[in-house]
Amino acid sequence: MSLQRPVIWVHEEALGSSNPALLERPNSPALFVFDTRWIQEARISRKRLGFLYESALDLPITLRKGDVVKEVIAFAERHNADGVLSSLPVDPRLERIAVSIESHCPLELLEPEPFVTMPRPPRLGRFSRYWREAEPVVWEGF
Amino acid sequence: MPPQPIPTSLSWSERPGDLPRDLADRRALDRLLAEQFPEAGGRLSSLRGGRDAAETTLSRIDPRRYTKSRNHLKGAVTGLSPYIRHGVLSLAEVRDAVFQRIRSRDEGSKLINELGWRDFWQRMWRDLGDGIHDSQEELKTGHDPASYAGELPEDIRAGRTGLACMDGFQSELTSRGWLHNHARMWMAAYVVHWRKVHWKAGADWFLEHLLDGDPSSNHLSWQWVASSFSHKPYFFNKGNLERFSDGQFCRRCSSSERCPFEGSYEQLEGQLFASQGSIRDVPTRRSRNHQQRSGRQQELKGSGQAAMARPKR
Numbered sequence: 001m002s003l004q005r006p007v008i009w010v011h012e013e014a015l016g017s018s019n020p021a022l023l024e025r026p027n028s029p030a031l032f033v034f035d036t037r038w039i040q041e042a043r044i045s046r047k048r049l050g051f052l053y054e055s056a057l058d059l060p061i062t063l064r065k066g067d068v069v070k071e072v073i074a075f076a077e078r079h080n081a082d083g084v085l086s087s088l089p090v091d092p093r094l095e096r097i098a099v100s101i102e103s104h105c106p107l108e109l110l111e112p113e114p115f116v117t118m119p120r121p122p123r124l125g126r127f128s129r130y131w132r133e134a135e136p137v138v139w140e141g142f
Numbered sequence: 143m144p145p146q147p148i149p150t151s152l153s154w155s156e157r158p159g160d161l162p163r164d165l166a167d168r169r170a171l172d173r174l175l176a177e178q179f180p181e182a183g184g185r186l187s188s189l190r191g192g193r194d195a196a197e198t199t200l201s202r203i204d205p206r207r208y209t210k211s212r213n214h215l216k217g218a219v220t221g222l223s224p225y226i227r228h229g230v231l232s233l234a235e236v237r238d239a240v241f242q243r244i245r246s247r248d249e250g251s252k253l254i255n256e257l258g259w260r261d262f263w264q265r266m267w268r269d270l271g272d273g274i275h276d277s278q279e280e281l282k283t284g285h286d287p288a289s290y291a292g293e294l295p296e297d298i299r300a301g302r303t304g305l306a307c308m309d310g311f312q313s314e315l316t317s318r319g320w321l322h323n324h325a326r327m328w329m330a331a332y333v334v335h336w337r338k339v340h341w342k343a344g345a346d347w348f349l350e351h352l353l354d355g356d357p358s359s360n361h362l363s364w365q366w367v368a369s370s371f372s373h374k375p376y377f378f379n380k381g382n383l384e385r386f387s388d389g390q391f392c393r394r395c396s397s398s399e400r401c402p403f404e405g406s407y408e409q410l411e412g413q414l415f416a417s418q419g420s421i422r423d424v425p426t427r428r429s430r431n432h433q434q435r436s437g438r439q440q441e442l443k444g445s446g447q448a449a450m451a452r453p454k455r
Contacts, residue, residue, distance in 0.1 A: 014229040017193065029154045034161075039182060043350045046175050047187035047319040051353045053161075053171060054191030055230050057149040063161035065178060078157065087229075090264050091357070092271045115233040115261040124269055130262050131255070138254060142241050 003108055006085040007031060007076045008061075009101065011068075011094050014087040015055040020110035021085045022059065028085065031075045032056045034065035038093060069100040076105055087112055146171065147194060187319040189224065189353060196225035200236065205244050209252040215322045215387045220253070223354035224320065226260060233257055260359065267358035274361045275342065277370035283335070284416025290340040294347050298333060305402070306395035307383055308332055319353040324386050330367040331377045335414045336402055341368035377414060380404045 008021045008030035015032070017023075022030060034049065056063055064071050076084055083106030089095055101107050115138070122133040149163040161178065165171050172186050189195070203220045211217030225231040237257055244250035267274060281287055297303050301312035311329045315321050321329070326348070333344040345364040349355040365371035380403040384392045392398060405413070 012228055015191075016196075016225075016228070016230040016232065018232040018235060019229060027153065029152075034179070036179075039179060042346070044182055044355075045184040045316075045319070045351050046172070046179065046182040047184055047317075047351070048353055048355060049175050049179055049182055050168075050171060050186040051189065051191035051224060051319070052228065053175065054146075054195075055193075055225075055228055056191075057146070057163060057165075058193045058230075060150040060152055062152065062154075062156070063163065064159060065161060079154065090267050092267075112229070113232055113234045115237060115257065122265070124262070124266055127259060127262050130265065131258050134258060134261070135255075138237065138258065139247060141237070142244075142247060142250075 003081075003083040003085055003106060005080065005082045006108070007072075007079050007081040009033075009068075009072045009075075009084050009086040010056070010059065010061050011086065011089055011097075012052065013089055013091060013094065014112065015052065015059065017059070018113060019059075020087050020112050024110060025085060026060075029075070029079045029081075030059070030061040031072060032059075032061050032063050033068045033071040034063070035068050035093075035097075036065050037067070068097045069104070072097075072101050073104050081105075083107060085110070147192065184316060184351075187317070187353060189221075189318060189320060191224070191228075191230065191353075193230060196222075196230045199225065200231060200239055203236075203239065203243065203253070205240050205250040205253045208256075209249065212252065212256075213324055213386050215325060215390070217322075219322060221320065223260075223356075227354040227356045233260055263356065263359040263362060266362060270358075274358055277341075277368075278362075278365055279370050281375075282369040282373065283375050283414070285338070287340075290334070290338050292340055292343060294333070294339060294343045295337060298337065298339075299347065304397045305332075305391075306397070307387065307391035310391055315348065315351045319351050321352070326363070327367060327376060328378055328383055330364050331375075332403075334364070334368045335375060335377050341365055341370065375415065377407075377410060378403065379407060379410055 006025060006028055008025060008028050010019060010022070010030055010032045014021070034052070038044065039049070053063070062075065072084060084101055085108050086098065088109040088111045089098060098107060098109060116134050118134060118137060123129045145167050146165045152163075162174065165174065168186055175182065199221050203222070204218045207218035208220065212219055222231060222236060226233055226236060237254065240250045240253050240257070277287065298308070298312065301309040301316070303309055308329060311321060311325045314325070330341070330344055333339045334341050341364040345361045348360055348364075349357060352360065362371050367376040369375035380392065380401050383403060392401075395401070403410070
């Protein structure tokens with residue numbers, strides 16, 4: 001990893017101790033931001049926010065709300081960071097946020113531990129096609 | 143009201159605008175969320191977030207009982223989906239926990255298969271990006287896609303359909319934020335096929351409430367029910383719902399004399415779909431949305447979580 005003094009952006013897909021960014025830099029300041037635009041536009045209910053809040057409280061992270069990009073950049077400045085470290089998101093909304101953060105400062109994304117590592121990308125389209133290829137590999141670990 | 147666990151302390155100082163980490167109990171959290179996010183409706187779920195709750199839930203999984211009973215509402219399903227969805231538990235961690243609890247592959251194959259579904263949905267999301275919001279294929283219902291309502295009817299949203307099962311599912315969805323997979327599918331089929339509502343309206347409503355609200359598994363599963371991500375529409379009859387819910391709804395349903403789900407599959411297929419021929423004959427046609435993915439994601443290999451299994455009729 002090239003970043004020397006990163007802050008960690010924890011997002012909604014990685015609110016656990018297996019977050020690869022937290023594992024990589026357990027002592028770096030870390031932040032979770034409640035994305036107020038998403039919450040309003042998708043009409044996210046309070047129980048979903050409560051679940052996220054309780055999960056975030058288990059991690060050594062600062063909690064804020066607002067525009068995620070602005071909050072992450074401000075947090076990096078607050079800690080004199082040389083960049084932002086996070087886990088690779090799947091959600092395109094989080095991906096867009098990552099791209100915006102990267103336009104302001106260096107960003108590194110770490111891939112979480114995979115469920116199954118395939119020798120080549122599996123065929124998708126229907127579950128049965130994917131599972132025909134993935135299942136034998138998954139069971140190799142048993 | 144149990145106290146909140148003591149939060150992990152921070153090694154850096156707080157600043158104005160940081161949300162509080164020290165909350166006395168869940169009532170305080172509920173008040174805080176009401177104040178900070180007044181637009182977010184409802185109350186807290188009885189299901190708690192966090193690592194302790196996740197580990198407790200993980201410690202209770204029973205792969206053997208899951209294999210036999212998972213399609214029943216009272217079956218030994220794991221309830222892990224919210225924790226997996228938000229990375230509180232990794233799918234790899236759950237896989238290993240299953241491996242530790244079984245003596246043979248047969249004992250765990252169904253549950254591992256379900257974890258495979260979650261991985262599959264994540265891979266599909268990487269592949270389709272925002273395309274999961276679009277119908278993937280033509281409907282096989284014989285109906286014009288434009289004939290489906292764009293808005294969820296108010297009686298469904300408010301739990302006032304008069305059908306004990308659907309109103310019961312609405313109550314679980316909106317209060318607890320979690321539904322058994324079979325209930326999700328029954329409800330989706332009711333909304334799309336019986337009420338002729340576009341799958342997207344129902345899928346978006348589910349995401350407002352589900353603690354495991356994963357757009358990929360949710361939207362593609364709604365499409366699986368609707369038939370824009372499968373070879374035929376999913377529907378059910380009263381016998382199926384009664385069997386897998388142990389009759390808990392039908393016994394007290396005020397609409398039992400005019401149950402819309404009463405009938406054989408052949409009868410219901412005739413009622414619900416424009417022509418049975420169309421269910422089988424429409425060719426599969428994919429509309430992918432690769433162009434919406436950024437270069438970054440297309441170059442990366444997938445990893446995963448999250449989903450919904452397919453109960454048999």
